[in-house]
Amino acid sequence: MKFRFQRKYFSIPYIIFLSLFVVIPIGLIIYYAFSDSTGMLSIEAARKFFSDTTKLDVILVSLFVAIQTTLICLLIGYPLAYFLASKKYNKNAVLIMLFIMPMWINFVLRTTATRDILFAINLTGGNSPYLATLIGMVYNYLPFVILPLYTTMLKLDHSQMEAAADLGANPAQVFIKSVIPQSVPGIISAITMTLVPVMSSYVISDALSEGNVTLIGNSIYINFANYQWNNGSFTAFVLLIVVLVSMFMTRNVNKQENARGGLW
Amino acid sequence: MKNKLLLMPVFLLAALSAFGCSSNDEVEYVLRVLNSADYIYEAETEEDDPDMMDQFVTYMEEEKGIKVSYVYDTFDTNETCYNELMTGKSSYDIVCVSDYMVQKMISSNLVQPLYEESIEEDERLEEIYGNVSQFLWDKFENIHPKDKNTNEYMSVSIDQYSVPYMWGTVGVMYNPSFYEDLDEEDVLEMFNSWEALYLEETNNSFSIKDSVRDVYAVSILHAYYESDILPLEEKLEKGEISEAEFNAKLNEIFNRCDDEAIAKVKEDMLSLKANSFGFEVDSGKTDMVEGKIGANLAWSGDATWAIYEAQSDYETELYFSVPDEGSNIWFDAFCIPNTCGNKDIAIDFLNFMSMPENAIQNMDYVGYTSAVAGDEVLDYVYELYDVRGEVGGDPLEEGEIYDISYFFEDRLTEYDISDAVLNAWRLDAEYVFVDEEEESEIPASVYARMLRSAFPRNEQLSHLVIMDDYGNRNEAVLDMWERVRTNALPLWAIIVFIIEAVVAAIVVAAFFIIKRTKKVLRLKRKGLKK
Structure with a gap:
């Protein structure tokens, strides 16, 4: 029989990729999360997770750091993206390049350098671990906030804004009623790009807080480094659920705002 | 541009031939070693003696007439090494771990004894034994692994399974x-x-x-x-x-x-x-x-x-x-995992590493104190x-x-x-x-x-x-x-958290209230028109 190429064959590489690097690992996480060290099914890890305050503290600290990082990034990134996308500054892409350039440098390197700078101004993980961690996090995740906001801002409907101004809205009203609603998709992608990754990162917080701020990522690492695979997997599983919930929520918001299509 | 493109095949060929060398048919055995990072002598300039592992290859060829090559991997903590052996994703002939990890590996049945009954059955082992300090052997004889189920000490001791490297x-x-x-x-x-x-x-x-x-x-x-x-x-x-x-x-x-x-x-x-x-x-x-x-x-x-x-x-x-x-x-010590494919060469390696001149070179490079x-x-x-x-x-x-x-x-x-x-x-x-x-x-x-x-x-x-x-x-x-x-969230952070939550609640509430009042107003206006 003659081999006939069908269009659906194009999907084969992607299916292989997805199953190898997404489905199977997640399956393994779930398997280890709900089994004990002998490989039997068990909810021991779950019981342990909910039975003492260690994990609750870890989650609270992670949420705190993640939310603060996201807020600060938005506060810095939003106006910046707005101005960079405006006609006056958007003549060439050099400026935006400058802001996302740190992304091209290995982040371990960047973090080590940040640590040295913070030492020089005597702001160390020893005396102010949260501040040091937040500075490192904001520095690392700012490009991920600026970029989606910038692309959304480029697509702002200027005629709507002009119409609002013509009909008597002052600049503040134009901003609140026209610019912000139009940029919601960008804000949403910015939040998804920072909130969860910050919670699960551990190199930055370890290096900059000198081990004084323990995020979920650190907790998972401690468990895996000491062959507590089941406990580590259950924590990873909880994080996975957090990711799913946050994705679900953002999808709903996006729907409501009848998605203008963010970058991601 | 054109030149570069022309050069490409040359590089490819070079790469291929380099690859070909390492899988040379003549090589009788590939020794796989797993050690801590920066824990063995390596040449820093070209004038230095070659890397310790290369010296071993030369030694084997010249002294024993066996052509070997090697794979040398490193780990960051003993636990990583244990995970590596436990999952069995890669097999090694030699691993170098700390004393407690040797205990753990023996209780998990991951490593094999160096000898069957006594060390006299192999003169290389006797040589190793004679090179390494008696002080360390005495310590090793008193380190017993714990039984996995009962947590009692077993009768074997770790000197039957491992050779001290550094301490x-x-x-x-x-x-x-x-x-x-x-x-x-x-x-x-x-x-x-x-x-x-x-x-x-x-x-x-x-x-x-x-x-x-x-x-x-x-x-x-x-x-x-x-x-x-x-x-x-x-x-x-x-x-x-x-x-x-x-x-x-x-x-x-x-x-x-x-x-x-x-x-x-x-x-x-x-x-x-x-x-x-x-x-x-x-x-x-x-x-x-x-x-x-x-x-x-x-x-x-x-x-x-x-x-x-x-x-x-x-x-x-x-x-x-x-x-x-x-x-x-x-103490850090070498042991031979069960996955070892050629115990004979593994013992040659242990013997080589315990030779005073090599031990000194390692000690000088690494900074730790050698067991020899x-x-x-x-x-x-x-x-x-x-x-x-x-x-x-x-x-x-x-x-x-x-x-x-x-x-x-x-x-x-x-x-x-x-x-x-x-x-x-x-x-x-x-x-x-x-x-x-x-x-x-x-x-x-x-x-x-x-x-x-x-x-x-x-x-x-x-x-x-x-x-x-x-x-x-x-x-x-x-x-x-x-x-x-793990730290509990400090008080100031909790306060910040609460303030943020309150602000968010106010904003959301205001949003809905404004929306509602507008609706009411609109309805009223419509009503008025009627």
């Missing part, structure tokens, strides 16, 4: 000039006790290792010092118990990990953590060299390295001390640390007695054991070595400080104890450790 102690590395408010002598005195890490004076100035075993060692000795260790010391002083008995009792205290001990250690660790600057994974020694921190819980080998680096790069004087209360003595003892090693020690520079001659006035004969017991042939009592440089030595090649000056006191970190004092041996694998208490210890490593 050292856990102590405090410190920088007296960092503590400006204190006299240098007071600082030296202060760090002779673990108590130093709990004092107001050192608050926020030192980092501790982000590794449960090392911190546990400090905390258990500190927590039980007054109640258990001090009475023992008094007995030892009065002569009621011998040094060996003292050591055995201290060992028992040191290895406590029942619920009560864990609770006590936890309290102690929390106060240690509160006083410390933070936990470090591997930044400790470079932070010390650069003068970022004043003290660091360190392994002796790292300290030896850091003392030299700090002096030659920053002219900072670092010291290492093994506190008087006692400390952990540890013998005339050549003593020569090396003399060259570095003794006032006279070579064995023999009358003691000089600049030096002081530093007895390390325990390490060379039964291993010296040309020299007498009394030669292993060094006439070492004093800490306050004023002599300066001039390195003409690098145009640098190294004061002799550096070597005095390095020696104190490389070899513990003879008088301290009774206070050095081995920390067993926690066995089935591992999980309880780790839970405690995770608790210690």
